[in-house]
Amino acid sequence: MDKFLLQQQVLNQLAEDLLQAEQAVRVAHETATHEENIAENKYDTLGLEAAYLATGQARRAAAIRQAMTHWRQFRPRPYDASKGIQLGALVCLVDSDDKQHEIFLGPDGGSMKLGSGVQVISGEAPLARAMLGKCEGDEVAIQVGAPVPQQFEVLRVD
Known part of the structure; x- marks a missing residue:
């Protein structure tokens, strides 16, 4: 199996995951800032919860971007029996x-x-x-x- 092809498949999947995470950030941000979700009392926390969710999704998107950078820079080497299994195997x-x-x-x-x-x-x-x-x-x-x-x-x- 071609390792370069596997690397491309990983990058494609990460790109799809990033699109989903960015969409989730937008939806959560819109929910957090929507005028209907302004808290009317201390028990009305929908806007606050959506803001926490937006922050978490933004962190997830950042982690996916970082993973994509690592995978783009990754260069799997051929197996060397004298070293045994290494990253890229x-x-x-x-x-x-x-x-x-x-x-x-x-x-x-x-x-x-x-x-x-x-x-x-x-x-x-x-x-x-x-x-x-x-x-x-x-x-x-x-x-x-x-x-x-x-x-x-x-x-x-x-």
Whole structure:
């Protein structure tokens, strides 16, 4: 699978997310400033709540813009077996049920599932941290919320 194509898919998804976040900011701002939502007493908080929502959505939009910058600057390198799995690797893991998982390790802000079935995760994700430095055939274990760690085997790395 072409890593450049995966990177473009991530950027396209982030662009869609940004459009939605910006639209949510506009709607929340309009609600917060609409004349019908002016507080008439201390219990009338619709305008205040909408203002908080607009602020949160604006922060989300800023985070998406920052993620897009990181992804535009990102240059995945070819896999080097002497270094093991690094940021930019496309990894195929197999779990204990023999189910395969395609994972693309990228910069912060792009965690998502692409239409091609590839799961994109940040290098800071627990699974990514567990995979760093591993090679084909190595075992990877993570414990997230379950009493028993999840076990994977690195099947292939590109």
